């Protein structure tokens with residue numbers, strides 16, 4: 001999967017968040033979206049995954065065989081972001097079953113295997129609403145890593161993770177299969193690979 005933007009622009013009220021952003025995000029590549037608080041990292045990600053409409057410009061998703069229309073892109077993406085909520089009323093096991101009833105798992109990993117991968121088997125019958133913020137973040141990341149998606153979006157992935165969980169996040173990131181396009185919005189260099197392509201939103205304000 002690749003994403004091509006042509007003159008992509010987003011304005012909230014009178015403020016241009018980014019303007020005339022033309023770029024090709026290539027298949028199998030990892031990108032960091034950087035910029036200070038409020039510069040537009042989350043907005044750019046949300047426009048790129050088709051949730052927030054752009055003010056002007058074009059956005060194209062291309063799979064190896066064909067172009068994918070924006071209304072079908074949700075089948076190809078996985079997202080872990082602070083504003084994407086889990087279902088608080090579900091137990092963890094129910095959350096996993098629900099998620100994988102909507103989207104297939106990467107490498108046919110089973111919910112039990114994913115519980116182990118996330119180091120959360122002990123919490124499988126606990127309600128998500130009673131999880132700590134770090135546990136919730138591990139679930140969001142685990143679901144994103146193990147959904148069979150061509151496009152992965154992470155917004156502030158290290159939020160609330162302790163040292164051990166952060167190391168786990170880095171290991172899982174490094175294990176992603178070739179061919180996955182990964183975008184990471186972050187201001188923390190540790191959250192994205194040192195050799196990835198960095199795009200600073202501030203460079204696209206005009």
Ligand SMILES: Nc1ncnc2c1ncn2[C@@H]1O[C@H](COP(=O)(O)OP(=O)(O)OP(=O)(O)O)[C@@H](O)[C@H]1O
Pocket residue numbers: 012013017035036037038039040041042043044
């Ligand atoms: N729905 C909205 N309506 C109006 N303004 C918005 C909306 N969403 C975001 N903004 C504004 O757009 C700007 C960019 O916000 P955004 O959340 O994309 O920044 P960010 O770089 O991700 O910030 P942070 O590092 O704090 O997460 C901010 O000024 C914000 O107030």
